[in-house]
Amino acid sequence: MKKSTDILIIDDEQVIIDSVIKAARFDNLAVDSAMNAAEGIKLFKNNEYKLILCDVMMPDKSGFEVLDEIHKLDINTPFVITTGYSTIENAVKALQNGSMEFLPKPFTFDELSSCFHRAFRYGEILKKMSLSVERSYNSSIDFIPCPANYYRLGLYSWINLESEGTVAAGITDLYFRVTNPVREITFLNPDDSITQGSVFLTIITDDELTHNLLAPVSGKIISVNPKLNESVSLIEKDPYFEGWIYKVIPAELNYELNNLSQCSSDRI
Amino acid sequence: MFNKISTKLIVMVAFTALAIIGVTAYLSIDMQQQAYINEVERHGNQLSEVIKKSMREDMLVNRQENIRNIINTIKEEPSIIQVRIFNKEGEITYSTHPEDIGQNLDKKAESCYVCHSLDQPIQRLETKDRTRIYKLNPDSSRVMGIINPIYNERSCWEAECHAHFENQTVLGVLDITISLDSIDKQIQKSEIMILLLAVISIVTLGVIIGFFVRKFVDKPVKELVEATNYVAVGKLNFEIKPRSNDELGKLAESFNNMTKKLNEMRTQLFQSDKMASLGQLAAGVAHELNNPLTGVLTYSSFLLKRTKDNPEMQEDLNVIVRETKRSREIVKSLLDFARQSAPKKIKSNVNQIIERTEKIISNQLKIKYVQLIKKLSADIPDITADPNQLQQVFINLFVNSIDAVPEGNGKISISTSLVSLSPYGIRRIKEAVCPNKHSLMDNEIKIEGLPSIKMKARSGGKEGFINLDPVYGLNRHHYQIPFTKDQHVELSCPVCDVSLMDQNSACELCGGIVYKIAIPGKGYLEGCATIGSNWQRWEYIDKKGKSDYINIEINDNGSGIPADKLDKIFDPFFSTKGQRGTGLGLSVVWGIIDNHKGRISVESNVGKGTKFKIQLPVNPAMVDE
Structure with missing residues (x-):
């Protein structure tokens, strides 16, 4: 029987490990730590975790290689890449490679803590899903996946190519399933430029936590959904259609589509 | 003598x-x-x-x-x-x-x-x-x-x-x-007379020729030699004063022109190098700084959470958290500065960007009563560029000009036009293969930051590697072993040793042997295999002819930049404004233009004004692919 622990942190910096342990202990969570990739891989091979936090630049292997290892072993644990080299390229690369989130250093206590909770909830959803597949019955729909013709960056943001050449962008239903209800949203303005992988929306949930969401494409915002002004909750009720957030003129769509996943591939 | x-x-x-x-x-x-x-x-x-x-x-x-x-x-x-x-x-x-x-x-x-x-x-x-x-x-x-x-x-x-x-x-x-x-x-008397005459005329001729040669040849040649010595030791902004309209005057003129071009090239090259290393430095610093900052930020925000009942402590801790977050933003901007490498490009109209920039700086223009004269050519095509970055370029250049021009009498002019430039000396070779399809590209040895083309070279019993300049026509080759000038070399693939020489062709300049390497999908690159020869031909690219560039010139009647500072202005952290400037403005400009595959150069006359010239390729893919 595998030992079950809450969090595994793989980082070659002691202070990062200490910070994670500190935040975890505040929430009464147990933490295992590894100072290099090999040690980390050994740990998650032999134990079960609810979340694996992994640095990118380590002496023996990169965090991306560790992520590949997880996929090879078919381990279903939420994996979050964190790095001091917090460029948007790294963010996009992490999400594209199946990291649940990208956590740029330096992070605050709250950012870390909210990341834990999103990961745990996502882990539960994953577990339920695999159970329902095993037992071949549809227990209950935990979240609505994005429509088949949509594309998504990581798990949380989607785009839909529109016939006029613009794209609509929004947030997936899954995101609202792993966070508390939305209290406030800060939008960008029309004419603002966005870059794939940079923050394009900030959501504050009712637990006082701030969540930054990353833009799925680069381009120029031409409009912000006016209906969201009337009711913010529309974004949660109908995230894929009426709840769209921005219309964007994409800058490098053909190139950036390579970094996105097609939602049709999510169907089981 | x-x-x-x-x-x-x-x-x-x-x-x-x-x-x-x-x-x-x-x-x-x-x-x-x-x-x-x-x-x-x-x-x-x-x-x-x-x-x-x-x-x-x-x-x-x-x-x-x-x-x-x-x-x-x-x-x-x-x-x-x-x-x-x-x-x-x-x-x-x-x-x-x-x-x-x-x-x-x-x-x-x-x-x-x-x-x-x-x-x-x-x-x-x-x-x-x-x-x-x-x-x-x-x-x-x-x-x-x-x-x-x-x-x-x-x-x-x-x-x-x-x-x-x-x-x-x-x-x-x-x-x-x-x-x-x-x-x-x-008869003897006349013989003596004629001999005397001969001696006198030879001496006179000698003196006159000597005088004129000294005045019109010796002195200018001496100046030229001195100037080349200055250039040889790296003083590329050395200029010869124009003296005459004869061939030596023309030579001096073209010498000045050459050093000017060399200087521009060197500036571009230095900047490429510097920006690359600065980027690495910034990335390294950011990474190293972010780890300790994580410690500070998590611990302080953790304390903030635990001391909700202690308002005094909360206040202090808030300062720590706030300032650490500020540090985080600084590091982030440092990283952003380093990653100028990937501008997000869309179809943009340079004229529109300039118009938009004018709105942004209109207040500053008004405060100093600066007149902005726009000569924007209506028929310039849209280019694929990052409009925000280009806007940043214009803002930075305008702000510098506004600072430099006299109050009340300042004039800044900006013009755009479409120009055609030849690919020779500009086009980059991104991939080259031997007849057995082995790639010749070498990432280890880079020439001006670009991977070079590696070939095995044999000559006179010696064997070694030559790395060709990946920019067509520039010929800044790297020799891993010493070869002497005018030596013929046999070139071959460093992987399979298949010959890269072309027996059916000869150098157009010296008639010597030539190498011929395939550029996948883009024909062949031929070049003279004689050390020191600069002949290259890339028919495929030459046939495509010149590429269009948008030429942008910004002129002001400001205080100008002294010649000795001119080659430093694109350096990061170099500022003539003292405490008022960060010294990053022009290096950002340089980085952005470089990322758009463009070129920027500057000319300045102290007391008269400064001129910035920017050339942006209309089709960056043509310049790059």
Whole structure:
């Protein structure tokens, strides 16, 4: 029987490990730590975790290689890449490679803590899903996946190519399933430029936590959904259609589509 | 000394002058001498005839005393050396030197030789043949002998003395010898004169040529040599003052032009290097800084959470959290600065971006009463560019100009136009393969930040690697082992050693052997395989012709930038504004233009103003792919 622990942190910096342990202990969570990739891989091979936090630049292997290892072993644990080299390229690369989130250093206590909770909830959803597949019955729909013709960056943001050449962008239903209800949203303005992988929306949930969401494409915002002004909750009720957030003129769509996943591939 | 142009020129001119004067002098002395001799000859003949005629009567009546008297009288003339009459047998019958009388002359004697050189004596002697020039003895001066045959005539054989018979043709010969001493002296004098003239003209020519060569060749050449030395030690902003409109003036002008271009190139190159290393530095710093910052931020925000009931502590902790977050933003902007490498490009119109920039800076223009003159060409095409980054470029340049121009009288002009530039010296080779499809690209050795083309080279028993400049036509090749100039090398693939030489072609410049490597999908690159040769041909790209660039010029009438600072202005953290500037503005500009595959250059005159020139490719893919 595998030992079950809450969090595994793989980082070659002691202070990062200490910070994670500190935040975890505040929430009464147990933490295992590894100072290099090999040690980390050994740990998650032999134990079960609810979340694996992994640095990118380590002496023996990169965090991306560790992520590949997880996929090879078919381990279903939420994996979050964190790095001091917090460029948007790294963010996009992490999400594209199946990291649940990208956590740029330096992070605050709250950012870390909210990341834990999103990961745990996502882990539960994953577990339920695999159970329902095993037992071949549809227990209950935990979240609505994005429509088949949509594309998504990581798990949380989607785009839909529109016939006029613009794209609509929004947030997936899954995101609202792993966070508390939305209290406030800060939008960008029309004419603002966005870059794939940079923050394009900030959501504050009712637990006082701030969540930054990353833009799925680069381009120029031409409009912000006016209906969201009337009711913010529309974004949660109908995230894929009426709840769209921005219309964007994409800058490098053909190139950036390579970094996105097609939602049709999510169907089981 | 003998290697100097002036010396060589003087020696050459002196020789030429010497040759010309020599030939002229020789000919003229010769002619003069001929003329003198002719005159003396005519004179001598006349004299001889006169003597003969004056003695005719005395001869006929055989008045020997009278004849002797006449001869003695003639003898007093100083130029006449001797007068002799000899009969047909060669016996001297009369002479100015009485001791000679009665002597017999041999037929080989000077006086007889003319007629008696042949077996049969000549009966009639032409006037011109009667004279000859000879020396009485080897060290005496030259003399002219004139012989005048005395012919038989009726009165001679009918005379009472019956000394001669009717069947004789020549009765005797009158021989006069005239000294040529005075003529020889004349000729010698003119020879000396001409020689003197030659020496004087050569010296004069030498001095004049020397002076002018020194003034028009030596000095400018010396300046050029000095200038090249300055350039050689890296002082690329050295300029030669224009002096003249001749070839050397033109050379100086093109030299200045060359150093200017070199300087621009070097600036671009330095910046490429610097930005690359600065990027790495920034990334490294960011990474290293972010880890400790994580510690500070998590611990302080954790404390903030735990001390909700302690407002005083909360206040302090808030400061820590706030400031750490600020540090986080600074590091983030440092990373953003480093990752200028990937601008997000969309179809943009440079004119529109400029118009938009004008709105943003309109307040600053108004405050300083600066006049902005726009000359935007309406027919420039849209380009694929990051409008925000380009806007940043214009903002930074405008703000600098506004700071530099005089208040109330400031003028800034910006113009856009479409220009065509040739790919030679601009296009980059991104992939090259050998005939067996091995890639020749080398990421280890980069030339101006770009992966080079690696080939194995063999020459004269040596073997090593040569890395070709990946920019077509620039030829800044990297040699891993030393080769000497003009050496031919055999090039081959570093992986499979297959030859890369092309036997069917020859260098267009030197006719030497050439290499030919395939550029996948883009034809072949040919080049001269002789070390030091700069010939390259990429027909595929050449055929595509020139590429279009948008040329943007920003001019101001500001204070200008001193020449010694001009090459530093694109350096990060270099500022002329002291505390007011960060020194990052122009390096950001440079980075952005570089990322758009463009070029930026600056010209400035202190007190007059500054001009920035930007060239952006209309089709960056064409420039890059």
